[in-house]
Amino acid sequence: MAIEPDLAWLRDVEHLRALPQRYSRAIDERNIDAVATLFHPDGVVDGAFGLLPVPDYITNLRTAERVFDRSMHVLGDPLIDLLPNDDTGRMDTYAVVYQLRPEGSTEADLVLGMRYVDEVVRHHGNWVISHRKTTTLWRRPWPG
């Protein structure tokens, strides 16, 4: 049964809003299986590893050398562009990412200002990211 368009839109917006929060918890817990569920299998991620198909991005997450002890991805509310009755949308999310050294380390933590611009699609009844463009707006300390 069809539901009222505004109501469907609001429900979709809530599900979209949860996506970046699920991402941050999954990535910070290094639960890569959980990260994988948030992306479309035919999608693309343009980020720290360059432009990669989602399966390669996920593989890289599993195998990348672990430089920092832990991370915390603190995300602002996404700016959501979604038309009623649409199956694709766009999200734009600010993040401050803390990449943390183990306790007692004398090396500096890394703090990054990031922006995720995501194309999202409905896939098997769930919203997933089909294209992610990650931009590093700043990082401290300076590279090099």
Place this chain on the structure above:
Amino acid sequence: MAIEPDLAWLRDVEHLRALPQRYSRAIDERNIDAVATLFHPDGVVDGAFGLLPVPDYITNLRTAERVFDRSMHVLGDPLIDLLPNDDTGRMDTYAVVYQLRPEGSTEADLVLGMRYVDEVVRHHGNWVISHRKTTTLWRRPWPG
């Protein structure tokens, strides 16, 4: 009169989303009466003071020695788990907490990465926190 289940769910989600924001303003303004209204009187808080019944937690907030001049609890959007028509739910909220020295102090501020996992219940028509588990993910500078 019963309202449409999806609509009731969306309204509940909005009220839940406001809870952590009300908490941050109340705690930063040291308005402990306002903090108390956000918790169930029979609830439990597992945080900086250990595992405490809500009335003892509130008492500790009132009487704890004031080490820092002021605080700012900057909270991300909560990840909300709530089923339609349910009277209990779960919220998972990331926070960066700034504990600030008075102006001119030569001592370092304290910055903490926190995670609040809250069980929430409907109580006299309002949503309140019945169980809060606070985890400190990191703190800078290092303790000790």
Place this chain on the structure above:
Amino acid sequence: MAIEPDLAWLRDVEHLRALPQRYSRAIDERNIDAVATLFHPDGVVDGAFGLLPVPDYITNLRTAERVFDRSMHVLGDPLIDLLPNDDTGRMDTYAVVYQLRPEGSTEADLVLGMRYVDEVVRHHGNWVISHRKTTTLWRRPWPG
């Protein structure tokens, strides 16, 4: 055709929630035309430039000397006070504002804890800010 009051309220809340996020992107991209669309032309902004009518505030944004290389306004979820069927509301938003030096600078970045308290009104079918009170809760490093 009138829509159900709860549904209209939820839709309004979503549009209000997007306002601070639109502000942060516009101001960080120095897109002052986009900032201007978020304020009521007869409104008032009480902020870094003092208490100013919106047109003067916008002019100041266009002409103010550029001290920092770039900014990032990371905003928490706004606490939204809006009654059903109302055309005015109130939003209270926490922000951490990063004012960043150009790469390689030896001067410190400026980080500010801010709070925006906004009166919002429906204007030509859109929600805009009619009165903004900006408070700087803290700044690092210390001024002076």
